[in-house]
Amino acid sequence: MDTITEKLVDKIPSLDLADFTSGNAARKQQFVQNLGEAFQSIGFVAIRNHGLSDELSKQLYAAVQKFFSLPDDVKQKYENPTLAGQRGYVGKGKEHAKGRNTGDLKEFYHVGQDLPAAELQAENYPANIWPNEVPEFKEMTLAAYRALEQAGTHMLRAIALYLGLDEDYFDARVHHGNSILRAIHYFPIENPDSVPADAVRAAEHGDINLITLLMGASADGLQVLRRDGKWIPITALPDQIVVNVGDMLSRHTNNKLKSTIHRVVNPPRELMHTSRYSIPFFMHPRTEMDLTCLDGCIDAENPKAYPDTTAGEFLTERLIELGLLKK
Numbered sequence: 001m002d003t004i005t006e007k008l009v010d011k012i013p014s015l016d017l018a019d020f021t022s023g024n025a026a027r028k029q030q031f032v033q034n035l036g037e038a039f040q041s042i043g044f045v046a047i048r049n050h051g052l053s054d055e056l057s058k059q060l061y062a063a064v065q066k067f068f069s070l071p072d073d074v075k076q077k078y079e080n081p082t083l084a085g086q087r088g089y090v091g092k093g094k095e096h097a098k099g100r101n102t103g104d105l106k107e108f109y110h111v112g113q114d115l116p117a118a119e120l121q122a123e124n125y126p127a128n129i130w131p132n133e134v135p136e137f138k139e140m141t142l143a144a145y146r147a148l149e150q151a152g153t154h155m156l157r158a159i160a161l162y163l164g165l166d167e168d169y170f171d172a173r174v175h176h177g178n179s180i181l182r183a184i185h186y187f188p189i190e191n192p193d194s195v196p197a198d199a200v201r202a203a204e205h206g207d208i209n210l211i212t213l214l215m216g217a218s219a220d221g222l223q224v225l226r227r228d229g230k231w232i233p234i235t236a237l238p239d240q241i242v243v244n245v246g247d248m249l250s251r252h253t254n255n256k257l258k259s260t261i262h263r264v265v266n267p268p269r270e271l272m273h274t275s276r277y278s279i280p281f282f283m284h285p286r287t288e289m290d291l292t293c294l295d296g297c298i299d300a301e302n303p304k305a306y307p308d309t310t311a312g313e314f315l316t317e318r319l320i321e322l323g324l325l326k327k
């Protein structure tokens with residue numbers, strides 16, 4: 001085992017994306033190295049200068065809170081079971097982590113790639129669904145989608161360099177990619193005894209996609225599983241977003257980069273009646289991206305760990321496991 005994978009940290013590393021985009025070769029190289037080492041060990045980093053303004057994130061949160069405070073029967077108008085939860089609203093307890101049956105204590109709303117109708121059809125993506133009751137929801141979620149997609153593209157360029165690939169290796173693969181912005185509401189529970197004893201806000205899981213960019217992670221509850229089995233809380237400052245490796249990138253790099261298991265724990269019993277919001281952006285490639293383990297990540301010590309697959313096939317498999325797509 002190399003020394004990088006043995007390093008155990010109590011806090012996720014904090015990096016400045018401006019180092020990568022600065023035009024200064026030494027700062028850029030240092031960013032690439034630090035990011036690569038973090039993704040090869042804990043699998044998570046906190047990033048500042050990510051390009052999402054404070055103003056936008058405040059307005060986005062306001063719109064999201066306004067939507068989730070609508071009555072359940074109004075929110076359910078925006079739920080379309082034929083889309084496997086890929087667009088619009090997904091109601092309370094509908095999604096469970098892979099390998100579990102108890103639903104998570106959350107409701108969420110998915111926004112996908114927003115393109116003119118003909119391009120959506122060409123990419124085979126469903127159209128977005130917009131809530132009439134909160135007209136600003138569309139503008140705010142799409143602005144955040146674009147900012148996070150841009151930040152994610154920079155992060156993937158840094159990852160490509162770390163892997164010894166061309167800097168633009170991921171660019172065409174994520175162009176018009178199947179990314180999803182997920183606004184989550186961990187809803188208040190007045191009577192903790194009314195939910196299954198093993199129900200949690202988000203049970204432990206790895207993300208499906210290439211990388212996840214998470215805003216709002218500073219609220220308590222998010223924890224990551226360190227390799228020695230210890231859960232460590234995520235502590236990101238308000239001006240930071242958290243970025244982690246998902247299963248697609250882990251698989252493509254033959255486990256060199258780590259998709260670290262994480263969860264959102266319940267608050268203490270007396271605070272179960274409070275809400276928690278978070279907004280992860282799941283950066284997916286295009287459906288046809290080949291996730292075959294990269295040659296550069298396979299050697300005698302690290303034999304090829306996965307059969308070949310594509311992003312589309314892998315996503316379908318996982319949506320079935322999460323209870324969102326029926327076989």
Ligand SMILES: O=C(O)CCC(=O)C(=O)O
Pocket residue numbers: 182184202207214216217222262263264277278279280
């Ligand atoms: O709410 C959070 O802080 C994290 C949510 C998460 O891990 C997910 O939705 O995949």
Ligand SMILES: [Fe+2]
Pocket residue numbers: 205206207262
């Ligand atoms: Fe996650």
